[in-house]
Amino acid sequence: MFKIKTYNKISVNGLNRFGRDHYEVASDINEPDAYILRSHKLHDESLPASVRAVARAGAGVNNVPVADYTKKGVVVFNTPGANANAVKELVLAGMLLASRGIIPGMNYVQTLTDMTDADEMSKLLEKQKSNFAGSELMGKTLGVVGLGAIGSLVAETALALGMNVVGYDPALSVEAAWRLPSQVSRADNLQSLLSRSDFISLHVPAIEATKHLINDESLKSVKEGAVLLNFARDAIVEPEAIVRSLEAKRLRQYVCDFPEPCLLSRDDVYAMPHIGASTLEAEDNCAVMAAEQLKGYLEHGNIRNAVNFPEVSMERTGELGSRLTFCNENVSGVLGHVLSVLADHDINVIDMVNKSRGEIAYNIIDLEQPPTEAVVQAVSSVEHVVSVRVV
Numbered sequence: 001m002f003k004i005k006t007y008n009k010i011s012v013n014g015l016n017r018f019g020r021d022h023y024e025v026a027s028d029i030n031e032p033d034a035y036i037l038r039s040h041k042l043h044d045e046s047l048p049a050s051v052r053a054v055a056r057a058g059a060g061v062n063n064v065p066v067a068d069y070t071k072k073g074v075v076v077f078n079t080p081g082a083n084a085n086a087v088k089e090l091v092l093a094g095m096l097l098a099s100r101g102i103i104p105g106m107n108y109v110q111t112l113t114d115m116t117d118a119d120e121m122s123k124l125l126e127k128q129k130s131n132f133a134g135s136e137l138m139g140k141t142l143g144v145v146g147l148g149a150i151g152s153l154v155a156e157t158a159l160a161l162g163m164n165v166v167g168y169d170p171a172l173s174v175e176a177a178w179r180l181p182s183q184v185s186r187a188d189n190l191q192s193l194l195s196r197s198d199f200i201s202l203h204v205p206a207i208e209a210t211k212h213l214i215n216d217e218s219l220k221s222v223k224e225g226a227v228l229l230n231f232a233r234d235a236i237v238e239p240e241a242i243v244r245s246l247e248a249k250r251l252r253q254y255v256c257d258f259p260e261p262c263l264l265s266r267d268d269v270y271a272m273p274h275i276g277a278s279t280l281e282a283e284d285n286c287a288v289m290a291a292e293q294l295k296g297y298l299e300h301g302n303i304r305n306a307v308n309f310p311e312v313s314m315e316r317t318g319e320l321g322s323r324l325t326f327c328n329e330n331v332s333g334v335l336g337h338v339l340s341v342l343a344d345h346d347i348n349v350i351d352m353v354n355k356s357r358g359e360i361a362y363n364i365i366d367l368e369q370p371p372t373e374a375v376v377q378a379v380s381s382v383e384h385v386v387s388v389r390v391v
């Protein structure tokens with residue numbers, strides 16, 4: 001029986017993937033084997049020794065102390081791309097809201113509650129509507145910072161609307177580059193993108209390198225009257241610098257999914273309560289993907305879409321309970337040492353895989369027979385071995 005502790009509201013379609021004959025799933029559970037969560041912040045919480053894996057049903061893992069968990073041999077998963085379409089659609093809404101007098105126009109209409117005559121109301125609205133005129137997206141330039149799962153979809157949609165798209169992503173993966181429409185032109189640096197764009201949309205992770213990427217200095221490069229959209233994370237922008245740029249009428253509008261106190265009560269800020277991924281579809285996609293990844297790891301030791309461990313998977317060759325998995329510090333000699341422990345105990349290896357990522361290595365070894373507790377203890381005692389499981 002595996003125990004899964006949930007944080008946040010996780011889609012039931014995802015949680016149902018954990019068959020209750022083999023899984024206990026609850027928000028309040030002792031000695032869990034794994035967590036499944038969304039934005040709940042784990043930094044200030046101690047981690048029970050029983051936890052072997054954490055699945056973030058979503059993209060950003062800045063709410064998880066990944067480096068610390070890696071040292072403890074805890075695998076951290078996310079669900080790449082599973083909520084990208086939801087965010088893309090909201091970014092599109094954000095661009096439209098910033099281009100047309102939709103919000104002020106609708107707010108104005110709601111002030112006319114004293115009017116009783118429809119003809120009179122119609123005449124008034126026809127007279128007032130010029131106050132809410134806007135402009136079109138077609139022909140404007142969108143700068144996309146970060147061309148991963150969300151950024152590439154935003155770029156594609158903008159092109160379909162007749163916009164020009166310029167992108168900046170110094171860490172672009174080969175896979176992401178293949179996904180990118182060829183019409184996206186490449187900016188050599190952030191300044192170049194900012195100076196060319198009427199709309200700027202941020203789609204980078206919140207990591208040390210992106211902290212306050214948008215600050216007083218970078219905002220100097222922004223084209224006068226540009227709109228900045230931040231559906232990525234609060235930490236990527238310095239909010240006071242945004243306010244200064246809006247006051248100076250350099251930025252025309254800031255549209256974001258991460259409100260902060262200094263941004264409130266301003267007509268030039270449209271702030272949403274972190275709803276980028278809050279659609280039925282995205283919540284299902286993320287939860288199902290997170291659950292399947294956890295199951296693959298807990299039941300078979302396979303790792304798919306971890307942010308801190310290598311991608312490792314191996315067909316089972318032995319019976320249930322005869323697969324040994326372990327992770328170790330990525331130094332030479334550990335695997336050899338473990339294999340000699342197995343040989344010393346007369347245990348034959350049927351199949352194995354060993355992969356590393358940064359400072360960690362991970363191994364799956366299928367054995368001819370289930371290892372005894374003494375064997376597991378002996379493997380756990382090998383220098384640099386961080387954690388061992390039998391599945």
Ligand SMILES: NC(=O)c1ccc[n+]([C@@H]2O[C@H](COP(=O)([O-])OP(=O)(O)OC[C@H]3O[C@@H](n4cnc5c(N)ncnc54)[C@H](O)[C@@H]3O)[C@@H](O)[C@H]2O)c1
Nearest residue numbers: 059060146147148149150169171172204205231232276277
């Ligand atoms: N508002 C929401 O509800 C919501 C939903 C999903 C994701 N997000 C946020 O959006 C981020 C991106 O999500 P994604 O699914 O596209 O992730 P992703 O990993 O597919 O893409 C991120 C891209 O950013 C690039 N990047 C990294 N550092 C960069 C830098 N300094 N400058 C430019 N590009 C850089 C990476 O190379 C990658 O291509 C997430 O990390 C999360 O913080 C928010």
Ligand SMILES: O=C(O)[C@H](O)COP(=O)(O)O
Nearest residue numbers: 038039057058059060277
């Ligand atoms: O990084 C993400 O996937 C988003 O910010 C979504 O967060 P949520 O799952 O809390 O809505």
